[in-house]
Amino acid sequence: MATATEHAEHTEHEQHGLTDGGYIKVAVVLAVITALEVSTYYVDFGPFFMPSLMIMMVAKFIIVVSYFMHLKFDNKLFSFMFYAGLVLALGCYFAALATFQFFS
Amino acid sequence: MADTAVHAAHDVGHGAHVTSTGLSNNKLAMWLFLGSECLLFGGLISTYMLYRGRVANGPHPNQIYDIPFTSVSSFVLLMSSLTMVLAVSAAQRRNDQQTNLWLTVTALLGATFVGGQVYEFTAFYREGLGFTTSLFSSSFYTLTGFHGVHVTVGVIMLLVTRSIIQKNRVTRPNRWKLSVSTGTSSMWSGSSFSPSSTSSPPDVGGTLNEHGNGN
Numbered sequence: 001m002a003t004a005t006e007h008a009e010h011t012e013h014e015q016h017g018l019t020d021g022g023y024i025k026v027a028v029v030l031a032v033i034t035a036l037e038v039s040t041y042y043v044d045f046g047p048f049f050m051p052s053l054m055i056m057m058v059a060k061f062i063i064v065v066s067y068f069m070h071l072k073f074d075n076k077l078f079s080f081m082f083y084a085g086l087v088l089a090l091g092c093y094f095a096a097l098a099t100f101q102f103f104s
Numbered sequence: 105m106a107d108t109a110v111h112a113a114h115d116v117g118h119g120a121h122v123t124s125t126g127l128s129n130n131k132l133a134m135w136l137f138l139g140s141e142c143l144l145f146g147g148l149i150s151t152y153m154l155y156r157g158r159v160a161n162g163p164h165p166n167q168i169y170d171i172p173f174t175s176v177s178s179f180v181l182l183m184s185s186l187t188m189v190l191a192v193s194a195a196q197r198r199n200d201q202q203t204n205l206w207l208t209v210t211a212l213l214g215a216t217f218v219g220g221q222v223y224e225f226t227a228f229y230r231e232g233l234g235f236t237t238s239l240f241s242s243s244f245y246t247l248t249g250f251h252g253v254h255v256t257v258g259v260i261m262l263l264v265t266r267s268i269i270q271k272n273r274v275t276r277p278n279r280w281k282l283s284v285s286t287g288t289s290s291m292w293s294g295s296s297f298s299p300s301s302t303s304s305p306p307d308v309g310g311t312l313n314e315h316g317n318g319n
Contacts, residue, residue, distance in 0.1 A: 017189075019193075023186060023189050024186065027183065034175075034179060038171070068185045068186070068188070068189045070192075077127060077132070081135040081138075082135050082139045085139020085140055089142040089143045089147075092143070093146045096150055097153065097154065102154060
């Protein structure tokens, strides 16, 4: 009996993150965002074309990293490691692109 | 702080060596690697953005990209993120059968993506877009090629992990430490999200939109 209880506690302890149903719901949200991204190719979004694409890209990135890569449920140090690299990369490449007058 | 302590206890509690951070060094190294991947792909994407309009010879991006095909490829890879996380979930429940099933499905979806990329590269080459045709083609093949290699390595890692589990070569207490729960999973999901996850990268700020609102 004690063994069964220990096993149940151990299983519960290991099971962090969403349930399978939760992951499927996240995937549906991602699929909808992807469909919206693709629709920008066929539907004229006018001046909202680029901002909408950028917002959807960032939303997908945060959802994938948080849920599918488990960062939301894990130690904050892992998030720091990953986002530090990301911020460093963005800083470097915005500077590099600006040097080549990409934004002008 | 309490959160950190709980996670640290969690990581160490699954057979990891005691570390100064209380976290698994393997897991920490994988996240450092993924952070460095941001730098790698950031460089490749920036180069592509700079050179996408530099076409002296050969076809322009809007002449060759097949958006419906690319959309399907992107969707396949996105779904592989789902099957990967389902494999991790099954591994956490210590359900080997489901773990192997989802790992196999993930590998198949990854292989489908890579196959699509090979098909697309072949089609582009036949349309006159070689690696050295233009600055655009060089940056395009380098960016998407690097991503394809990442996915291919991921597929191999998945199949090896599946084989290890199937042959029962990992003792149960060590299952949790298998890369399926940290490394492969994180790398796979990261790889499947990469902005170049479509064979043809989105023409950010470019000229692709058929309604001409891309610029």
